[in-house]
Amino acid sequence: MNVWFSLLAVIILVLIPLGAVGGASLGYLFGIVIPYTAFGAFLCGFIYRVFQWGRSPVPFRIPTTCGQQKSLPWIKASFFDNPSNGVGVFGRMALEILLFRSLFRNTKVELMGQRPVYGGAKWLWLAGLTFHWSFLFVLLRHLRFFTTPMPSWVDILTKMDGFFEVGVPTLFLTDAALLLAVAYLFLRRVVIPQLRYISLPADYFPLFLILGVVLSGILMRHFYKVDLFRVKELASGWFRFTPVVPDGIGLPFYVHLFLVCVLLAYFPMSKLMHMGGVFLSPTRNLANNSRTRRHINPWNYPVKVHTYEEYEDEFRDKMKAAGLPVEKE
Amino acid sequence: MAKILKPDELTQINFEPPRTGWMNTPVEFRPGTWCYSAAPKNLKYLDLPNPREWQPSDADWKLPANWKEIILEGFKERLEKYRSFRLFMDICVRCGACADKCHFFIGSGDPKNMPVLRAELLRSVYRRYFTTSGKIMGKLGGARELTVDVLKEWFYYFYQCTACRRCSVFCPYGIDQAEITMIGRELLNLVGCNINWIIEPAANCFRTGNHLGLQPHAIKDMLDFFADDIEDRTGIRVEVPINKKGAEILFVTPSGDLFADPGTFTCMGYLMLFHEIGLDYTWSTYASEGGNFGLFSSHELMKRLNAKIYDEARRLGVKWILGGECGHMWRVLHQYMDTMNGPADFLEEPVSPLTGTKFENARSTKMVHITEFTADLIRHNQLQLDPSRNDRLKVTFHDSCNPARAMGLFEEPRYVIKKVCNHFYEMPENTIREQTFCCGGGAGLGTDENMEMRMRGGFPRANAVKFVQEKHGVNRLACICAIDRATLHSLMEYWVPGVEVTGVHEMVANALMMKGEKERTTDLRGQPLQKMEGSEDV
Numbered sequence: 034m035n036v037w038f039s040l041l042a043v044i045i046l047v048l049i050p051l052g053a054v055g056g057a058s059l060g061y062l063f064g065i066v067i068p069y070t071a072f073g074a075f076l077c078g079f080i081y082r083v084f085q086w087g088r089s090p091v092p093f094r095i096p097t098t099c100g101q102q103k104s105l106p107w108i109k110a111s112f113f114d115n116p117s118n119g120v121g122v123f124g125r126m127a128l129e130i131l132l133f134r135s136l137f138r139n140t141k142v143e144l145m146g147q148r149p150v151y152g153g154a155k156w157l158w159l160a161g162l163t164f165h166w167s168f169l170f171v172l173l174r175h176l177r178f179f180t181t182p183m184p185s186w187v188d189i190l191t192k193m194d195g196f197f198e199v200g201v202p203t204l205f206l207t208d209a210a211l212l213l214a215v216a217y218l219f220l221r222r223v224v225i226p227q228l229r230y231i232s233l234p235a236d237y238f239p240l241f242l243i244l245g246v247v248l249s250g251i252l253m254r255h256f257y258k259v260d261l262f263r264v265k266e267l268a269s270g271w272f273r274f275t276p277v278v279p280d281g282i283g284l285p286f287y288v289h290l291f292l293v294c295v296l297l298a299y300f301p302m303s304k305l306m307h308m309g310g311v312f313l314s315p316t317r318n319l320a321n322n323s324r325t326r327r328h329i330n331p332w333n334y335p336v337k338v339h340t341y342e343e344y345e346d347e348f349r350d351k352m353k354a355a356g357l358p359v360e361k362e
Numbered sequence: 363m364a365k366i367l368k369p370d371e372l373t374q375i376n377f378e379p380p381r382t383g384w385m386n387t388p389v390e391f392r393p394g395t396w397c398y399s400a401a402p403k404n405l406k407y408l409d410l411p412n413p414r415e416w417q418p419s420d421a422d423w424k425l426p427a428n429w430k431e432i433i434l435e436g437f438k439e440r441l442e443k444y445r446s447f448r449l450f451m452d453i454c455v456r457c458g459a460c461a462d463k464c465h466f467f468i469g470s471g472d473p474k475n476m477p478v479l480r481a482e483l484l485r486s487v488y489r490r491y492f493t494t495s496g497k498i499m500g501k502l503g504g505a506r507e508l509t510v511d512v513l514k515e516w517f518y519y520f521y522q523c524t525a526c527r528r529c530s531v532f533c534p535y536g537i538d539q540a541e542i543t544m545i546g547r548e549l550l551n552l553v554g555c556n557i558n559w560i561i562e563p564a565a566n567c568f569r570t571g572n573h574l575g576l577q578p579h580a581i582k583d584m585l586d587f588f589a590d591d592i593e594d595r596t597g598i599r600v601e602v603p604i605n606k607k608g609a610e611i612l613f614v615t616p617s618g619d620l621f622a623d624p625g626t627f628t629c630m631g632y633l634m635l636f637h638e639i640g641l642d643y644t645w646s647t648y649a650s651e652g653g654n655f656g657l658f659s660s661h662e663l664m665k666r667l668n669a670k671i672y673d674e675a676r677r678l679g680v681k682w683i684l685g686g687e688c689g690h691m692w693r694v695l696h697q698y699m700d701t702m703n704g705p706a707d708f709l710e711e712p713v714s715p716l717t718g719t720k721f722e723n724a725r726s727t728k729m730v731h732i733t734e735f736t737a738d739l740i741r742h743n744q745l746q747l748d749p750s751r752n753d754r755l756k757v758t759f760h761d762s763c764n765p766a767r768a769m770g771l772f773e774e775p776r777y778v779i780k781k782v783c784n785h786f787y788e789m790p791e792n793t794i795r796e797q798t799f800c801c802g803g804g805a806g807l808g809t810d811e812n813m814e815m816r817m818r819g820g821f822p823r824a825n826a827v828k829f830v831q832e833k834h835g836v837n838r839l840a841c842i843c844a845i846d847r848a849t850l851h852s853l854m855e856y857w858v859p860g861v862e863v864t865g866v867h868e869m870v871a872n873a874l875m876m877k878g879e880k881e882r883t884t885d886l887r888g889q890p891l892q893k894m895e896g897s898e899d900v
Contacts, residue, residue, distance in 0.1 A: 306453060
């Protein structure tokens with residue numbers, strides 16, 4: 034049900050710009066108003082969410098450690114997995130964010146003859162990493178539509194991405210990788226029973242949405258070609274805040290753009306915010322030094338304790354009888 | 363206590379989730395899988411809300427009329443107080459990496475024991491009341507109403523999590539189910555839904571200083587009794603300083619070590635070691651507990667119980683504090699104590715009086731772990747050891763969850779073990795160090811009415827022990843946690859007969875060649891040191 038609902042939602046989203054074909058306001062609404070609104074919603078929403086997290090303090094140091102602590106000098110400490118200082122934390126975060134280190138550890142349990150056996154399970158790591166890196170490359174490649182002159186590194190990136198020169202125009206490797214990764218991430222959700230069980234519409238919807246973005250992009254590049262000069266004209270207009278909608282860009286472009294806009298606007302209110310959240314996770318971004326340095330809890334307050342005096346008052350006679358020292362005779 | 367199934371019946375585990383969606387599958391309180399409610403007298407002693415007679419299996423939980431407001435208010439307060447909580451409510455992508463990492467899931471196949479889903483039990487309510495999308499979209503947005511059934515589900519599953527944090531190791535964002543469970547339990551506590559195995563020890567601890575409710579004279583009796591036993595084994599009368607003002611070091615250990623085998627042997631180990639090196643230290647009857655059952659119910663109760671350790675150190679005028687072998691105790695001491703009840707500026711930076719080693723990693727809390735201390739002694743040749751006295755033992759080591767994942771205390775206990783016994787074997791890679799499996803009875807769940815769940819939860823641990831038992835003939839499971847010493851015993855009896863549980867310092871004491879000792883013929887357990895021809899293997 035969750036799958037179908039999400040798929041239906043994305044289909045409707047595709048139909049919206051298609052259905053608006055020939056409408057007089059198509060260009061202005063879908064080319065200018067919606068993109069600006071979506072980008073504004075993304076920016077404000079993202080900042081708001083990070084601000085909201087930031088407003089809650091971190092009262093206790095609760096890092097999860099994955100390696101030997103720093104203790105006696107002759108015991109080798111795990112510098113990145115159990116960081117005792119900022120450099121280690123930086124390394125740990127970098128490994129996490131750039132290489133998905135925790136997912137790399139992933140294992141899979143299987144019952145063999147009624148005994149659990151743990152095997153490696155790196156597919157999620159591989160698909161996740163491929164997905165995110167490809168997405169980033171695709172995004173960076175898009176800079177060529179927004180910048181004049183185009184920075185040379187974008188050009189280099191684009192050339193690298195089309196290195197194998199498959200087809201005309203060249204098929205970008207990251208497009209293919211992104212498509213494969215999204216397909217894998219979707220399929221595992223549907224095929225693995227436990228994953229299907231935990232998956233909400235909020236898990237399928239972004240996958241379908243991103244799939245829609247990628248497919249519409251590929252269609253536009255390889256099958257229903259749009260006029261890239263006009264796309265660039267529109268895109269650079271956005272950044273000069275003097276947008277004009279050129280005629281005849283082609284409908285597939287508006288589908289692509291609309292889906293991207295929905296993705297942007299949806300981003301801050303969804304689980305996609307893990308992009309911002311991963312930097313703030315207190316179990317990962319703190320050094321494991323709570324015995325070395327005192328950390329302050331901003332809302333620390335006095336609590337009711339059972340004092341030694343109260344304790345001795347209750348047990349004094351027994352303590353004396355047992356020959357234990359007491360404060361008051 | 364409910365009847366417990368046989369091991370081969372219990373391992374008929376089905377990982378396939380039910381057909382009904384999890385939001386529409388109410389919880390069923392099956393005997394043997396939940397713990398009894400807290401007795402009203404214990405709640406009253408700690409001034410906790412809603413003391414009453416009830417049981418989780420009752421239809422009516424006798425909640426206060428405004429229970430929903432109380433929970434939602436408490437929820438909001440905690441979102442504002444803990445970034446971890448707010449973040450963990452928001453950023454999970456349900457990738458499922460944690461799903462098969464939980465020992466309770468592996469042992470039961472219950473999908474709500476997948477950490478991701480256990481957290482969703484709270485998240486669904488969070489979305490409904492604290493996010494705009496959840497308010498608008500309802501169930502489609504993954505949100506649901508807070509009802510009594512939801513509350514019961516929280517109770518069932520938050521008391522089926524030992525807060526071992528294994529799932530967080532694998533989470534790409536470090537989402538820590540232990541944090542979520544702690545908050546979930548705090549919320550339940552606000553309306554008086556708690557379990558006796560936590561609240562009674564906490565009440566005892568508050569009153570007498572320790573879980574077991576041992577009064578000062580009883581502690582002295584126990585320690586004297588150990589001294590007798592030690593004299594019997596070694597010919598040496600060890601001194602047992604208690605509540606001694608002006609001692610250099612305050613020693614704090616879980617009270618389980620004073621009371622129940624095999625912890626008692628570990629306790630004798632401490633006494634012998636301290637006597638042998640002539641340590642100027644003291645026990646305390648007031649701070650006679652390291653383990654902190656407050657951790658299992660609320661941050662506030664944790665702080666209330668923990669306060670005694672620094673207070674007592676101040677009263678006795680010691681220089682620093684040494685802590686015994688305990689799991690949760692070290693989580694509190696390491697991650698919370700200094701922040702909650704510090705600064706410990708009346709103490710001095712810990713320095714070993716024998717080796718002069720400064721324990722720089724304990725510069726601020728002024729509290730050192732006994733395996734750090736002993737490893738340092740051994741490294742500096744301060745101890746005469748005869749590891750062959752432990753030759754009967756084929757030892758494997760269980761990394762207790764909290765020292766392993768909260769601190770990263772891996773090498774110190776291993777170093778000590780390898781110096782005091784000759785036969786040490788590691789369990790398989792995915793079951794040790796940060797990937798260690800819980801005993802199944804931590805976080806206050808180690809009670810007998812919960813036996814089926816303990817055996818299920820401990821199954822992955824036991825299975826790894828069984829592996830080394832079959833491969834290397836392992837017959838001893840060493841650990842550095844009092845809850846382990848209490849719960850692993852029944853776990854081994856059930857799943858891996860023939861493996862006994864031991865603390866590390868029991869083995870240290872066995873190997874320790876004390877000045878002036880008589881020839882030792884037995885170990886601390888009274889078992890012959892040398893394996894006699896034809897004698898029964900243990």
